[in-house]
Amino acid sequence: MKQPGYLDVQRPVSPSRLKIACSNCNLRELCLPVGLSEGEMQQLDEISHLKRGYARGDYLYRSGDKFQSLYAIHSGSFKTQVLHEDGREQVTGFQMVGEIIGLDAISTEHHTCDAVALEDSEVCELPFDKLEALSREIPSLQRHLHKIMSREIVRDQGIMLLLGSMRAEERLAAFLLNLSQRFAARGLSPTQFQLRMSRREIGSYLGLKLETISRAFSHFQEDGLISVKVRSVEILDLPRLHSFVGK
Amino acid sequence: MKQPGYLDVQRPVSPSRLKIACSNCNLRELCLPVGLSEGEMQQLDEISHLKRGYARGDYLYRSGDKFQSLYAIHSGSFKTQVLHEDGREQVTGFQMVGEIIGLDAISTEHHTCDAVALEDSEVCELPFDKLEALSREIPSLQRHLHKIMSREIVRDQGIMLLLGSMRAEERLAAFLLNLSQRFAARGLSPTQFQLRMSRREIGSYLGLKLETISRAFSHFQEDGLISVKVRSVEILDLPRLHSFVGK
């Protein structure tokens, strides 16, 4: 049952991005790795399949689940979080359309974090053993997979830098700029967007409390850097927001 | 799934897993991936070679360098760090014998961090294109390589949890326990060891200032948890140190 607004919206996206192809997910442009032939795309499509119907709060997988597949986000968005036995939780990332999640589970063959939908979402499941087999046959796919994993490592390093050496408002500015870039890469506005996550979730991701996030938003607004009303954000002064990070 | 040690920054290295073989580096036992035949080991050895003579402070690679190879540490130890334009630096990891560094560079084909020797060290260079070619032929090597990359992602998630939600002394306790496990995995004492890094480097890694590290060491010593004299550490009460993390 095709819902309006999902599959028919083709979003122009920079073609060089590192995403696994998934044409039955209608994400060919987003996901197309450089240099894959039609036939090879076909093979990739054959091993993957779409899973629909995730609603806000639904788990795509949980920490401890047996690892079977990677997932390419086809629509919507997710957060990943690790839980500590004492109840503390740390959001480790927010993933949006075209991004791959589940890479953490390869090492132990069990997932090490939870993946939770932030809104109505669909994913494209990529069984990992089939993906490995295919990447042995297609070197460009192999390299592509390695790049995706490496890119995740680089991303994590960036978050470590943020958590380890930035003050609260710098962290939030860096976060907003990161969202801005990722929206822009999907052909959406880099300056006007809806946050899909709560203040608490942003705080967890940035190593801060929700009140601190709220205050920082208010302060940015007073300074004329952004306009924010609950979850809708407009960046008014992108250059100044940039210069604010690492000031 | 979640045993004590679950949230440690780096997981213990069980000797039979997750290391690329490197017999000309004398690391066969540590590095041997499960299920590689003698002949396959031979092939791996043929593509790799030893590089000697790194002294404390020497760079194995720098941020921006063209990516050619991964490196398995054969002797000694390294730190990896990312630098921010304003001069801030963040240590992203300390690597010891048998661990693989350079994975960050695959995504952009340029290194995104510096790798600096902490003491006299030797590495085994693994040209990445040859490693990829070999892993297409040897599925168990392919899986092994994927696990190494995934493990790095999991490690980074652990550091994010640490940086995002632990207080200073918890961070240091987690750090010491992590070192302890990794020394134990190498047949060294889990309770008595020499730190190879300065207070400042530990602080950078843990998102704290060097004075805070020093105070936390002193406090642990007053509490009878450890005995510390500059860089030589003895853990006196491992269980209590464990329970201290996530208290």
Next chain:
DNA sequence: CGCCGGATTGAAGGTACTCAATCCGTGTGG
């Protein structure tokens, strides 16, 4: 309408930082 969760704002408090003095071990030069 009233409830609920999320968000905002205020005030007080605590943790880690900053600045600074001192100590200590190592290496160097008189």
Next chain:
DNA sequence: CCACACGGATTGAGTACCTTCAATCCGGCG
């Protein structure tokens, strides 16, 4: 051989930033 300098480490005092606790606001929904 000792004096001295140097960098790393330790310790103290005052401060800044973020957290904690609390009250209030706001929008959605039964």
